[in-house]
Amino acid sequence: MLETCAACGSPKIHALGWILDAEWVRCRECGSLSKGETDDAVTVARALPCGRREDAQEFLDVRTETYRFVAGRLANELSPGSRVLDFGCSFGGLLGELEARGLAGLGVDVNPECVSFVADNGLSVVESGSLQEIAGVGEFDAVCLLDIVMYLPSEITELKEVRRLLRPDGILIIRTTNKRWLATAAHVLRRFHGPTSDDLFRRAVRSHSISQSPRSLCRLLRLLGFGDIQVETDVHLMDEVDSAARVAYRAGRVTSSIMGHPTVSPGVLIHARSPV
Numbered sequence: 001m002l003e004t005c006a007a008c009g010s011p012k013i014h015a016l017g018w019i020l021d022a023e024w025v026r027c028r029e030c031g032s033l034s035k036g037e038t039d040d041a042v043t044v045a046r047a048l049p050c051g052r053r054e055d056a057q058e059f060l061d062v063r064t065e066t067y068r069f070v071a072g073r074l075a076n077e078l079s080p081g082s083r084v085l086d087f088g089c090s091f092g093g094l095l096g097e098l099e100a101r102g103l104a105g106l107g108v109d110v111n112p113e114c115v116s117f118v119a120d121n122g123l124s125v126v127e128s129g130s131l132q133e134i135a136g137v138g139e140f141d142a143v144c145l146l147d148i149v150m151y152l153p154s155e156i157t158e159l160k161e162v163r164r165l166l167r168p169d170g171i172l173i174i175r176t177t178n179k180r181w182l183a184t185a186a187h188v189l190r191r192f193h194g195p196t197s198d199d200l201f202r203r204a205v206r207s208h209s210i211s212q213s214p215r216s217l218c219r220l221l222r223l224l225g226f227g228d229i230q231v232e233t234d235v236h237l238m239d240e241v242d243s244a245a246r247v248a249y250r251a252g253r254v255t256s257s258i259m260g261h262p263t264v265s266p267g268v269l270i271h272a273r274s275p276v
């Protein structure tokens with residue numbers, strides 16, 4: 001059983017009990033839900049839609065717009081030859097787009113099938129599930145974590161490592177799934193209708209270790225000294241979404257403009273700067 005929140009590291013947690021096939025805890029400080037026991041990272045990675053080498057091209061095709069958007073943005077903000085670390089690089093889609101724009105990318109991924117695919121394509125990659133293991137690689141001008149933070153056994157530990165690897169005023173880009181609201185709805189429904197609650201929770205967390213709102217993640221970044229934090233909910237960041245998800249993205253943009261932070265949008269892109 002966890003003793004601290006997997007998102008922010010706070011010991012102020014309380015047990016939610018068993019939900020589906022795992023025990024979950026809720027953090028009293030940041031509101032995130034954490035899975036009590038996380039499965040082996042390589043097993044989880046291989047079971048994902050992006051986990052098997054034979055699925056590589058299909059996965060890269062649906063993510064192309066997201067990779068181009070992120071790489072284009074970095075190319076606008078950085079000078080040619082700048083170094084970018086892509087933690088959770090999967091099949092190297094972002095690394096290829098960075099290279100095409102004159103930026104020097106290094107990928108890190110826990111899945112050996114992804115790492116061999118990326119290396120076979122002539123891109124730089126290291127096999128690891130934690131930035132704690134990354135040493136002797138120097139400093140980076142930008143670090144990207146696209147759809148990975150929700151799988152991390154300890155998010156705060158990895159973000160501290162991101163801070164170590166980034167140069168002062170370096171760029172951090174995080175893309176994350178925002179389904180904390182759905183997990184909360186599932187928890188409330190548990191008292192009334194178990195099967196519906198389980199179904200909602202399954203949709204909310206899938207194989208994630210953490211369910212965290214963007215607001216909570218931004219709070220954590222501020223605590224770690226990151227500044228100039230911007231959150232976007234634009235629909236073009238996730239090109240494979242269906243019409244229902246597009247409606248949710250648009251609702252996220254509306255709530256974001258009214259409340260100052262996105263609530264129901266299923267995905268967000270966070271852009272921040274490391275401490276100077």
Ligand SMILES: [Zn+2]
Nearest residue numbers: 005008027030
């Ligand atoms: Zn927390």
